[in-house]
Amino acid sequence: MSTTLAADATVLGACPHDCPDTCSMLVKVVQGKVTGVQGNPTHPFTQGRLCAKTSHYQERVYHPERLLYPMRRTGAKGSGAFERISWDEALTTIGEKWRAIIKTDGPTAILPYSYLGTQGIVNGLTVGDPFFNKLGATISERTFCDSGASTAYVMTVGPTPGMDPESLAHSRFIILWACNLLSTNAHLWPFIDQARKQGAKLVAIDPVKTGTTAMADLHLRPRPGTDGALALALAMIHVIIREGLVDRDYVDRHTIGFDELSAHVAPYTPEFAAAETGIDAEIIRTLARDYATAQPSAIRIGVAIERSAGGGQLVRAIACLPALVGAWRKPGGGLLQLPLWAFPARWDHLHRADLATPGTRVINQWKLGAALTGSLPLDPPIRALFVYNSNPLVVAPDQLRLKEGLARDDLFTVVSEQFMTDTARYADLLLPATTQVEQDDLMFSWGHLYLTLNRQAVPPQGEAVSNAELFRRLATVMGFDDPFFQRSDEQILRESMDWDAPSMQGISMELLETQGYARLNLPAADIFAPHADGGFPTPSGKVEMKASMAAGGNFVLPTFRQGCSDHQDGSPVPALPTYTPPRESGIRVAAPGARYPLAMMSPKSHSFLNSSYANHRRQLARESEQRLFINPADASSRGIRSDDLVRVKNDRGAFVAVAKVGDEAMPGVVVAPMGYWIASSRAQATPAALNPTVLGDLGGAPTFSDNAVEVELA
């Protein structure tokens, strides 16, 4: 933590959240208290604005329900009854329990569970990895978010930042594919707006009608899941090739596998895609023609694109499109996935996979319920769970089984949290965590090309500690004497980046301190076309329409996702982007008399950040209680009217929601926005109770958009 904190100041901070926008934030401190936050007006991406979640961040800092002290459970698991204890007592208890478990069952009986409660390089994704690797705990495979799409993207174009998000201002044709940008990536909108003022056309491909799709010139609504969208992408390739819209020069010089792809897409006609998607074949033809001819054209894919059985193959097909039409030639053309690939973070040094014993057991985090209840056979079983930066009871699938697992009396659970979340209620010990204004951090971004510094503005509330401090304390308790485990936040921060990398030239701590942020050393967005002349970071140096990495079977994603492999069941990945049938959803499954005839999606809520902020009055006032959007056709056949209470169910579970009848949901599809807590739900369950644990075709992605359900009046 910083040494001196001014009583009155405006401190350069950064939004900590798991969101592509990573805003530079001005934190106003008056008499040692944060009185307000504001988007940094000089930051080219933040542009002075914060969002519905963070514009009153001080309300999170001083929320009356903040956890401020370590606590021990006094009631039944889940009851929420706790009493205050000291840090010494909490740490001693953890040390004793863990040592006893290690003695009887070995260290793999301990399972960490974490994600991106905070995204900072110091306190975020990797903060606990060196500790748990050294401890020998089971490795948690974190495939929460974009690991499927990332695997597909890397297979096809390599770990390239892709197009500069700001260069969208120069696009002539923009496709938002499975991306609810105005809610989830709102700071990208001004660039799209600028492009549109210069005549660019905007197309949204999303089964759901959202605020974002309402802004588009054309909204295409494929049936959710792989059957729809993958067929659409393959049909676009089909049309572009058959109608001679290919940029032959670009394809010849910068791609491999074109001839095979050309033969491969022959059956994927617009008529085939029309039957799969419900979108008119002529509209698909026009889309392909416009996309190919209005150069530069851009595709922005949302993370949601991966959430079906064939999501990975879909992203591979989409990643072929810009090369086919030569979109990469100019600024404003190409594919925008996650520009985080541009940041030269020293991930190996941050997660220290080298400290783990080779062969250590790995459990995918979507399987937590199964892992805790024994339905995933484990030897030794999990006897201790350590949760930080995550709220699995709301974000992971299989909620009922997970609840059952967390309720086990013989499971020793520690949760580090800012709030008494649904998961925290099941802890044996609770440890209080700081918010962003109480700590230092450095932020990379997965939505723009700026590094952002967060300086501490006020002292920690109560006895809250940062995650980095938490793991220093745990290392001491467990007797890890390597000084690596006692590095200060400042040391971690400074050692986290490769300052010698070309993209860091011109960036110094001094610059970050004075400006709050710095653009990576890359050309300005209006002249930046990273692949105008090829240079893709794949094994061949080209866009791999036929993926050489697929031929080699499994490979580990070259990212910071420690323990993340590409393919869960070990079956080979097809060399060309190939049609994968839906597992559950898709209208075609819903034959007359089907038990679960509706496809459920559970996308993000506008005012929550995953499950964060769903305990804030301001955000709840806007989101109200759990809603279920249902089409009038499906509602009337079930006797459901708007504001009726409905039960949504499948074999995995059920939850109760307030029905909203309208065309937000297309026929055959229901939409249950995510984030609401169990504690404030009507039937002690949320959409996660219905979500499948089945993984997608690549990268261990979830299949939350491939989920068959039924709805009835409650």
Ligand SMILES: Nc1nc2c(c(=O)[nH]1)N[C@H]1C(S)=C(S)[C@@H](COP(=O)(O)OP(=O)(O)OC[C@H]3O[C@@H](n4cnc5c(=O)[nH]c(N)nc54)[C@H](O)[C@@H]3O)O[C@H]1N2
């Ligand atoms: N307000 C808000 N912002 C957020 C978050 C939040 O919780 N709330 N979460 C952050 C995080 S962690 C992430 S990963 C990003 C996610 O950002 P997005 O991917 O934009 O988020 P989603 O709302 O999950 O999905 C976007 C759209 O994809 C559609 N969709 C879902 N499945 C499919 C499909 O199979 N095909 C097609 N074509 N469309 C589909 C949904 O209907 C939805 O409207 O947002 C980040 N920003």
Ligand SMILES: Nc1nc2c(c(=O)[nH]1)N[C@H]1C(S)=C(S)[C@@H](COP(=O)(O)OP(=O)(O)OC[C@H]3O[C@@H](n4cnc5c(=O)[nH]c(N)nc54)[C@H](O)[C@@H]3O)O[C@H]1N2
């Ligand atoms: N149904 C459905 N489920 C989904 C998704 C979906 O679209 N639909 N999206 C998936 C995706 S893309 C993602 S990224 C995941 C997100 O999953 P999570 O990363 O688990 O997201 P949150 O629910 O925000 O939980 C983060 C928790 O960390 C806590 N926290 C914040 N800062 C700190 C800190 O500094 N220290 C500690 N110890 N705790 C802190 C917060 O209070 C919060 O309770 O959810 C996934 N689950």
Ligand SMILES: [Mo]
């Ligand atoms: Mo995410």
